[in-house]
Amino acid sequence: MTALLATRIVPADAASVAEAARVLATGGLVAFPTETVYGLGADATNGRGIARLYEAKGRPAFNPLIAHVLDQRAALALARFNADAKRLAAAFWPGPLTLVLPKAADCPVAELATAGLDTIAVRVPSHRVARDILNAFGRPVVAPSANRSGHVSPTNAEHVQADLSGRIDLIVDSGPTPVGLESTIVACLDKPALLRPGGVPRAAIERTIGRRLGGAEAQASGDDDAPLAPGMLASHYAPRTRLRLNISRVAPGEALLAFGPALAEGGERSKKILNLSPRGDLVEAAANLFSHLRALDAAGGSAIAVMPIPADGLGEAINDRLARAAAGR
Ligand code: TXA
Numbered sequence: 001m002t003a004l005l006a007t008r009i010v011p012a013d014a015a016s017v018a019e020a021a022r023v024l025a026t027g028g029l030v031a032f033p034t035e036t037v038y039g040l041g042a043d044a045t046n047g048r049g050i051a052r053l054y055e056a057k058g059r060p061a062f063n064p065l066i067a068h069v070l071d072q073r074a075a076l077a078l079a080r081f082n083a084d085a086k087r088l089a090a091a092f093w094p095g096p097l098t099l100v101l102p103k104a105a106d107c108p109v110a111e112l113a114t115a116g117l118d119t120i121a122v123r124v125p126s127h128r129v130a131r132d133i134l135n136a137f138g139r140p141v142v143a144p145s146a147n148r149s150g151h152v153s154p155t156n157a158e159h160v161q162a163d164l165s166g167r168i169d170l171i172v173d174s175g176p177t178p179v180g181l182e183s184t185i186v187a188c189l190d191k192p193a194l195l196r197p198g199g200v201p202r203a204a205i206e207r208t209i210g211r212r213l214g215g216a217e218a219q220a221s222g223d224d225d226a227p228l229a230p231g232m233l234a235s236h237y238a239p240r241t242r243l244r245l246n247i248s249r250v251a252p253g254e255a256l257l258a259f260g261p262a263l264a265e266g267g268e269r270s271k272k273i274l275n276l277s278p279r280g281d282l283v284e285a286a287a288n289l290f291s292h293l294r295a296l297d298a299a300g301g302s303a304i305a306v307m308p309i310p311a312d313g314l315g316e317a318i319n320d321r322l323a324r325a326a327a328g329r
């Protein structure tokens, strides 16, 4: 463990964007908002900075990072695009989609960031502040979600502070993130495959490429036994409190994560109730998911009871995160 840093939290403005770029240029760590969740950024070309990033997160170094760039032109310097990748980039960038692609021959991203894989995850974020920082910095920025490894992703600056204060240099604060779920990750290698459901629903991606997405197992990985979505450990997104999913009634002492206008049986007696979307809107539910999970985790209930969430649209990603949060606890 390194010495404690004096982490500063600053509102997003021209001065803090310029400072973020300076900190990145010296190998420092900057948390900043994207449209999905807050990211913890480091200079993608600086192996030492990336090593500090893994240490700050407490993340196993075999878990590769997403490289963030301003536009597809910048992405072309990092990775090779096949026809599917070109279509997806044209349709969804900038936005909450990450593409896993073959690394370009002269890719400047440090080996440590791609954990020895010959592929690289690339994303073009749409959030104004993320873009301003990328523009001011002028190089790719690797950024995992700005949480301690194993915790749920941060959707506001206070979440980042709670997890990483003393371990990073700067937090650029611009309030809650609009999407609230991490980006969808699609591998465009051989057959297109959905590695992680996220902010762009599966159906929109399948419409764009005109065919069905395989799962991670659909990838022809040859004899390479490196896992394709190595970060998708079963219990990756875990609160401390046990989760009970798809409940129809709440047990005494439990906290309730509700969805829709009607509460589950016994809901009014729960330790604490938070509703992802009283009107049953999955976009609103996604935006609230991680902050509600954090707040209910802190409520000290015997468990967090979770009402059923529909599986369509963003519901696939929401249910994926809930299943991971519930796994192995
Ligand atoms: O929305 C997001 O994607 C956020 C914001 C900050 O951009 N970032 C994010 O990063 O969620 P992270 O590190 O928490 O999750 C990235 C996931 C991990 O599961 C990692 O294993 C996977 O992407 N990944 C990265 N590079 C990969 C590669 N070459 N092949 C397969 N999976 C990869």
Ligand code: MG
Binding pocket: 144, 145, 153
């Ligand atoms: Mg993460």
